[in-house]
Amino acid sequence: MPTIVIIGSLNTDLISRVRAMPRPGQTILGDDFLTLPGGKGANQAVAAAKLAGAGTRVHLVGRVGADDFGKRLLDGLGRHGVGTRHVTVTERVASGVATILVDRKGENSIVVTPGANAKLSPADLDAAETLIRSASVVVMQLEIPRQTVRHAIATCQRLGIYTILDPAPAPAKGLPRAMFAVDLFTPNESEAEALLGITPRSRAHRKRTIEPKQMAGEFLARGAKAVALKLGSRGSVLIERAGGFQTIRPFKVRVTDTTAAGDAFTGALAVGRAEGMPLVEAMRFANAAGAICCQSFGAQPALPSREAVERLLRT
Numbered sequence: 001m002p003t004i005v006i007i008g009s010l011n012t013d014l015i016s017r018v019r020a021m022p023r024p025g026q027t028i029l030g031d032d033f034l035t036l037p038g039g040k041g042a043n044q045a046v047a048a049a050k051l052a053g054a055g056t057r058v059h060l061v062g063r064v065g066a067d068d069f070g071k072r073l074l075d076g077l078g079r080h081g082v083g084t085r086h087v088t089v090t091e092r093v094a095s096g097v098a099t100i101l102v103d104r105k106g107e108n109s110i111v112v113t114p115g116a117n118a119k120l121s122p123a124d125l126d127a128a129e130t131l132i133r134s135a136s137v138v139v140m141q142l143e144i145p146r147q148t149v150r151h152a153i154a155t156c157q158r159l160g161i162y163t164i165l166d167p168a169p170a171p172a173k174g175l176p177r178a179m180f181a182v183d184l185f186t187p188n189e190s191e192a193e194a195l196l197g198i199t200p201r202s203r204a205h206r207k208r209t210i211e212p213k214q215m216a217g218e219f220l221a222r223g224a225k226a227v228a229l230k231l232g233s234r235g236s237v238l239i240e241r242a243g244g245f246q247t248i249r250p251f252k253v254r255v256t257d258t259t260a261a262g263d264a265f266t267g268a269l270a271v272g273r274a275e276g277m278p279l280v281e282a283m284r285f286a287n288a289a290g291a292i293c294c295q296s297f298g299a300q301p302a303l304p305s306r307e308a309v310e311r312l313l314r315t
Contacts, residue, residue: 002056002274004048005135007125007152008041009117009143010062010077010087011096012069013259013299018101021109030101037076038098038299039117040141040168043260045082047267047303048139051289053275059083061128062144063116065095070116076300086128090116096143106255106294112143112169120144122151133159136274139266141166150178157181162273166266170194180223184273186266188230192219212237213245228283230265230290232258238283248283251291251312260299265290268309288312 016030037046045060052058060082064070066089073095077084096115102108125132125148132138138156140149140163149165156163163182167175170191187195192215216227216239226240235250268289272282288309296302 002052002136003131003134004052004056004058004270004274005061005128005132005138006041006045006048006058006270007061007120007138007144007149008044008141009039009096009112009114010037010042010060010064010070010073011039011098011112011117011143012036012073013038013098013100015100015102015259015297017297018103020103021101021107034297036299036301037073038260039073039096040143040166040263042073042077042082043263043299043303044139044141044166044267044270045077046080046300047260047264047289048270049080049082050303051268051271051306051309053271053306056271056274057083059086059131061086061120061124061131063088063090063120063124065089065093065116066091067095069095069097080300086124086131088124090119093119100259102257102259102297106257108257108259110259114143117144120148122148124148125152125155129155132156132161135161137162137164137270139164139166139270141168141266142171143169146171146179150176153179153182164266164270164273166262167191167195168262177223180219183225184228184269184279185219185224185226186228186230186269187219188262189215189232192216192229195219213239216245226279228269228286230262236265236283236287238280240279246280248280248287251288253291253295255294257297257302258294260302261290261293263299264293264303267303284313285309
């Protein structure tokens with residue numbers, strides 16, 4: 001029975017729709033406000049649970065606060081069939097929150113306050129080792145302490161478990177080499193630029209930046225076995241240490257909100273690998289999941305079902 005273990009964050013998303021992003025010192029009026037479950041770890045767990053085939057199990061390892069937000073987050077995960085036995089309720093600490101602005105083009109700006117997520121420790125992973133040992137795939141992100149992610153990678157290496165690292169949010173000072181040593185490294189283009197110290201350029205001068213193939217190759221050189229580089233509306237690219245570079249074409253959709261598209265992509269990749277899809281096929285599956293997610297507002301409410309993804313793949 002395939003098992004996917006997500007190690008990561010749980011947040012409550014506080015979302016405002018705006019006509020344009022505010023400038024420094026500027027106060028603007030929003031058009032709408034929503035409170036929704038989120039956090040990269042929880043989003044990817046729900047994405048995987050909604051996309052998983054019959055018999056595939058999804059579990060989340062993380063922390064919430066002993067507050068109303070924490071209770072709502074756990075209840076929501078349970079309704080989606082995500083196992084939460086290793087989500088610890090942390091006393092005297094607030095649950096994590098993310099303040100999200102979404103403009104009329106569907107682009108977003110996000111501020112994350114970690115709360116209980118910052119308390120997730122290597123000891124929590126040791127307590128969950130029996131679960132991790134049973135995993136087909138373990139997925140991690142960077143909204144939890146970096147030493148915990150490093151411990152997770154080392155544990156999975158020792159146990160021979162397939163690992164996926166979504167390096168978001170990308171730290172300004174980059175990552176230590178040990179954190180690149182995963183089976184699949186999945187940055188988006190802006191995260192890749194940040195991790196490689198490349199100064200972002202305007203869209204008008206985009207052709208002058210380093211090419212996606214070169215960026216992905218840099219991550220292979222730093223220790224990743226394979227790199228899935230997310231390029232938004234341009235699809236994604238795959239490069240593997242064993243050889244080969246492929247571009248996976250995008251699916252054209254009307255974009256409403258890109259908030260959880262990357263999480264849908266990563267959750268779909270985890271499902272594909274856990275269920276034995278070849279990596280290129282898993283990436284096409286992930287591209288479709290990310291595209292569908294962009295058509296709806298919010299994070300977890302926008303995550304697609306397997307039926308919707310397979311329908312898009314057929315077209």
